[in-house]
Amino acid sequence: MGRTRGFDEGEVLRVTRDQFWSTGYAAARVDDIAAATGLGKGSLYGAFGDKHQLFLRTFDDHCAGLIEAVLRALDGPDAGAYERLRAHVMAVANATASDVRLRGCLLAKGTAELSERDPAVAATARRTFAAIEELISSCIAGAQRAGDIRQDADPTRLAGLLLAVLRGIEALGKGGSSPDSLRAIAETALALLPLP
Amino acid sequence: MGRTRGFDEGEVLRVTRDQFWSTGYAAARVDDIAAATGLGKGSLYGAFGDKHQLFLRTFDDHCAGLIEAVLRALDGPDAGAYERLRAHVMAVANATASDVRLRGCLLAKGTAELSERDPAVAATARRTFAAIEELISSCIAGAQRAGDIRQDADPTRLAGLLLAVLRGIEALGKGGSSPDSLRAIAETALALLPLP
DNA sequence: CCGATTCTGGACGAGACAGTCAAGAATAGG
């Protein structure tokens, strides 16, 4: 019943996300998004609604992907938990350091630009931060069970701190801090974790 | 020789900064800035150049003010250095937590929105981060001389970590994290500093 | 007091942008 979609929704959303990612929300032009996706504006508006809804959609998808990525990095048996945590923290530092374009993370960029004015963005950001913190916390608890982190430390508090450090590395990276100093921050944070 | 300025440049820049601060660069309208400052657009353009130059001017001034504020908070004799550091970190957490409007810090907001595209913004951000890190480092060194922090710790690395934590608190605050959790992060970071 | 100079205010123009719409293309069901 009717003509079928001529585009892949996921692919369009990925391209759209890259547009918002590189220019921010306000500076992104719907015409550019249409050109980048190869769609006419009518198709975009028909499928996703207006610019704001389109952004929310890409933002939500991106945040969900972030959470999944952290899950893949940190989930697993207690035995390797400490090492996975360590590897993940260093990976974030290295990724931020090698992001030559200073593009940073869409979560940080979108939150900085819109969370004050847009409750939906703030809510998604909050949920995402909470989910990542929870994953870190679980990983720390696993490391504690494996005897790699001191038992009497509070995993929730440590996770909160590590999340803040990760977000801070991200923020400093956008300011152009040197790769070495970003790595040093990650290493210092890990070195301060209370070992048994 | 000629008519004298009818406005105070500093006051106009403060009002202008608040406009950029609450909406971001791209979404701020020159007409709104003119209305908020009470100036005609001719005066604005005559005195400061275009929107971009105006932003750069407010951004630079704001960053200089930030550095001064940190200096006032941390500078002093070795004796109270540790306590000043502690107080400053908690003050940032509390300020972020009580920023109900989620407006966050203009340095973070401006950097997130523009540093990728605008080398001048990136350079100012980089200088500002470096200056604050240096102030923290000096304060830590003072605390070490006073015997409040272990001598064998590297003040530069600790300063980098603390700066990242502060920026991270700022980022999480914009995501709507609870005041308590922000304070907990600050406390946890301070608790992990290597005491003698 | 006068003329040169600088500041002021707001109307104006050019361009950019979000969102709409209508005409045509493709498809599923009958």
Add this chain to the structure above:
DNA sequence: CCTATTCTTGACTGTCTCGTCCAGAATCGG
């Protein structure tokens, strides 16, 4: 094959916004 329905395209519209411009006001040196 036919028709109802959905999708696609891109030209179009109305609005918004940056930056300019100019006529007039204020000021200073002479």
